[in-house]
Amino acid sequence: MRRHSRRVFNVCYRFVGNRTEAEDISQEVFLRVYKTLGSYRSAHGGFTTWMTSVTRNLLIDHYRRTKRDRLTDSLDDAMPVVENKESTARRPDEQALLGELSGQVQMALTRLSPELREAVILRDLQQLEYAAIQQVLGVPEGTVKSRINRGRIELARLLQQMGVRPS
Amino acid sequence: MTWTCDQIEARLSDYLDGLLAGAESAEFERHAEGCAQCGPLLASVKSLVSEMHAMKEVEVPPRLVYTILDQTLGPRETATGWKAFLNFIRELASPKFAYGAASVMATLVILVGASGFSWRKPKLADLSPTSVYRKADQKIHLGKAQVVKYISDLRVVYEIQSRLRQDQGDLQAQPEETRPKSAPEKDPGQTDDHTHAQPRQQNRANEMARQMEMLAAECPMILERSYR
Numbered sequence: 001m002r003r004h005s006r007r008v009f010n011v012c013y014r015f016v017g018n019r020t021e022a023e024d025i026s027q028e029v030f031l032r033v034y035k036t037l038g039s040y041r042s043a044h045g046g047f048t049t050w051m052t053s054v055t056r057n058l059l060i061d062h063y064r065r066t067k068r069d070r071l072t073d074s075l076d077d078a079m080p081v082v083e084n085k086e087s088t089a090r091r092p093d094e095q096a097l098l099g100e101l102s103g104q105v106q107m108a109l110t111r112l113s114p115e116l117r118e119a120v121i122l123r124d125l126q127q128l129e130y131a132a133i134q135q136v137l138g139v140p141e142g143t144v145k146s147r148i149n150r151g152r153i154e155l156a157r158l159l160q161q162m163g164v165r166p167s
Numbered sequence: 168m169t170w171t172c173d174q175i176e177a178r179l180s181d182y183l184d185g186l187l188a189g190a191e192s193a194e195f196e197r198h199a200e201g202c203a204q205c206g207p208l209l210a211s212v213k214s215l216v217s218e219m220h221a222m223k224e225v226e227v228p229p230r231l232v233y234t235i236l237d238q239t240l241g242p243r244e245t246a247t248g249w250k251a252f253l254n255f256i257r258e259l260a261s262p263k264f265a266y267g268a269a270s271v272m273a274t275l276v277i278l279v280g281a282s283g284f285s286w287r288k289p290k291l292a293d294l295s296p297t298s299v300y301r302k303a304d305q306k307i308h309l310g311k312a313q314v315v316k317y318i319s320d321l322r323v324v325y326e327i328q329s330r331l332r333q334d335q336g337d338l339q340a341q342p343e344e345t346r347p348k349s350a351p352e353k354d355p356g357q358t359d360d361h362t363h364a365q366p367r368q369q370n371r372a373n374e375m376a377r378q379m380e381m382l383a384a385e386c387p388m389i390l391e392r393s394y395r
Contacts, residue, residue, distance in 0.1 A: 002232060009227045023228055027235055034239040102222045105215070124219040149180035156211040165211075 005030070007048070007126070008055050014121045015059045017110035025062055029055045045135040052128075052136045056118055063114050101164065108158040116151035123148045170198045175205045179212055281306065327378050334371060 008029050012022035032054050040050055109117055122133045133144050170178075175198055181187050182195050199209045258264060280286070283302030284293045292298060 001235075002227075005232055005235060006224065006227050009231060010224050013225045019225075019228070023231055023234075026231060027238060030235040031238050101218055105218060105222065120219075124216055125222060127220065145180065146177075149177065152180055152183075152212050152216060153176065153208065156208070156215045159215065160211060 004048075004051060008051065011052065011055050011121060011126060012059060014106065014109060014125050015114075015117060016062065017106055021062070025055075025058055028058050032058065045132060049132050049135050052122070052126075052132075053138075056122075056136055059118070060114060104159060104162055104164050105155070108155050108162060111158055112151060112154060116147055116154060119144060119147035120151035120155060124152070170194055172198075172202060172205055175199060175202070176208070179209060182209075183213060183216055323378075323382055327375070327382060330375065330378075334375070 005026060009022055009026045012025045012029070013019060016022055016025065029051070033051055036054075040047065109120070112120065118137065119133065122128045122136060123130075128136070130141055130144055133148075134141050137144060137147075139147075175195060178187065178191075178195065182192060187195060199205045279294075281303070282293075282299040283306065284299075293302075
């Protein structure tokens with residue numbers, strides 16, 4: 001339970017960049033898992049993968065719900081690589097994060113489009129295999145690879161714009 | 168085959184994840200080393216990936232697990248009235264609580280006994296702080312005196328033992344003809360009429376006998392143990 005909650009909370013936090021929202025979504029994830037446990041089949045690629053899929057679906061739902069507040073392009077459009085900068089007005093806790101490299105990476109992550117963001121989080125922060133990511137996202141392996149690659153490059157460029165230089 | 172910058176960018180993650188074949192990887196590196204655009208890009212993405220792999224997990228809020236349990240399994244039932252009392256009694260009867268209570272009681276009994284409280288004739292006055300302090304102080308002094316006496320007794324025994332060893336050594340070092348003949352019916356240190364003991368030996372033997380008598384009178388137990 002603690003292991004799963006830790007993993008789910010981390011995925012949520014990396015995606016939304018906010019502890020309170022991550023906590024709320026994590027609760028929703030467990031509630032959904034509890035209610036739909038009967039629909040779980042081992043063919044889904046293991047319980048962890050299935051739970052990550054539930055987490056990902058709820059994160060996308062959350063993103064769509066808050067879309068209007070964010071002034072971003074539509075998720076169903078041509079998938080912008082970078083979110084609108086106006087949507088990322090920095091809160092005080094975000095300002096504190098900018099002091100360290102991991103905080104700067106987190107800030108840059110929240111500016112990526114949700115599709116690239118989720119791919120990078122699953123690959124480089126959760127360190128899942130390509131096959132597992134493919135199952136979680138429900139897209140072909142080529143698309144997974146492409147999203148991870150584009151996500152990494154855009155993230156590196158964003159960090160460069162923020163004045164972070166590679167070590 | 169010569170790679171273009173677009174191809175390098177498209178296969179960048181394949182290179183970093185080790186998915187390129189040997190020849191492709193070599194060509195990729197050759198291009199990246201010589202390209203002013205792809206070289207820095209590769210360096211920054213490589214640094215970013217290693218930074219993300221090293222990023223620590225975020226600490227989970229402590230209340231999260233309890234909130235999830237409350238939402239999924241429902242809030243924990245809190246017993247009231249008779250149920251709560253029965254639960255309390257059940258907890259008292261648990262082995263864990265019994266062991267804890269027994270150890271606390273044993274500690275209390277030892278402490279109260281050490282403070283001079285008499286269990287046969289219990290008096291409330293014995294538990295007053297002044298009385299407890301006085302008795303504890305008395306016990307400490309008594310204990311200290313006993314230890315000091317024991318140590319001084321030991322010193323006496325060791326001194327006598329060392330002198331006995333010294334005398335034994337002296338006797339063995341002397342030639343056979345000068346050694347006094349022992350007579351079982353005589354006192355220790357005395358010789359027969361024909362060979363007179365030297366004054367020094369006679370004095371030492373007398374001194375030893377006197378010390379042994381003193382020691383036997385003072386601490387018979389220690390003497391007995393040391394010669395056993």
